[in-house]
Amino acid sequence: MIPGKGRWxxxxxxxNGENVYLVKPLDYMNNxxxxxxxxxERKNISLNTQDLLVIIDxxxxxxxxxxxxxxxxxxxHNGLANIIYHLNTDDIPRMRIGIGSEAPVRSENFxxxxxxxxxxKETEVIQTLKPVLTESINNFINNGITDTMNKxxxxxxxxxxxxxxxxxxxxxxxx
Numbered sequence: 521m522i523p524g525k526g527r528w529x530x531x532x533x534x535x536n537g538e539n540v541y542l543v544k545p546l547d548y549m550n551n552x553x554x555x556x557x558x559x560x561e562r563k564n565i566s567l568n569t570q571d572l573l574v575i576i577d578x579x580x581x582x583x584x585x586x587x588x589x590x591x592x593x594x595x596x597h598n599g600l601a602n603i604i605y606h607l608n609t610d611d612i613p614r615m616r617i618g619i620g621s622e623a624p625v626r627s628e629n630f631x632x633x634x635x636x637x638x639x640x641k642e643t644e645v646i647q648t649l650k651p652v653l654t655e656s657i658n659n660f661i662n663n664g665i666t667d668t669m670n671k672x673x674x675x676x677x678x679x680x681x682x683x684x685x686x687x688x689x690x691x692x693x694x695x
Contacts, residue, residue: 526558527551535661541565549599553606569607573660574614576600579634581618584645586656586675588615590665613665615656617649618676 521529521544531542541563545555560567570590576597581587591611594601604610619642621633638646652675660668 524559525562527555528559530559535658538661540661545599550602552599553602553604556603557606569609569612570665572607572612573657573665574600574603574612575657576614576616577619577634578616579620579630581616582620582676583618583622583642584649584676585618585620586615586652586672587618588613588656588660588665588669588673590669613660615660617653 521531521542524530524543527545527547529544529546533540533542541559543556543559545552547555559565576599578587578595578597580596590613593610594604595616600614604612619634619638652672656668656672656675659671
């Protein structure tokens with residue numbers, strides 16, 4: 521991704537003849553809708569919101585879990601709430617990536633938890649999950665949200681293989 525002409529990084533790729541725009545807001549999460557709206561306006565992109573996939577973290581889902589939804593409420597995620605507000609619809613597909621802790625996170629500590637770096641073991645889980653994330657996003661692009669939900673909803677990495685922590689990349693990953 522490269523810096524955009526606004527508060528985002530961007531990339532434009534072609535997948536099976538389809539233009540795919542990747543946008544990563546650089547502003548506060550609560551301003552994600554401003555950023556996406558500004559990006560679409562500056563690029564003069566008109567799209568059906570069902571062609572949009574919003575990818576968010578979710579501390580209420582166990583680490584390594586994927587959850588896709590076709591539309592609906594923000595589920596308490598302020599970034600998604602801002603996107604829904606600025607696009608004036610909740611008819612937006614989304615992918616939630618579980619970053620939850622094994623121990624319950626108290627409500628007064630969740631901001632600190634979400635902004636903290638992953639532990640070494642958590643980093644290994646996320647690194648192992650990357651190919652599945654790529655595969656599921658490609659599935660969304662090629663087959664739509666319903667097929668992607670059927671294939672990947674409730675996916676949990678620990679159900680697929682034992683996580684080993686001996687090949688950890690020392691780069692710190694933030695939640």
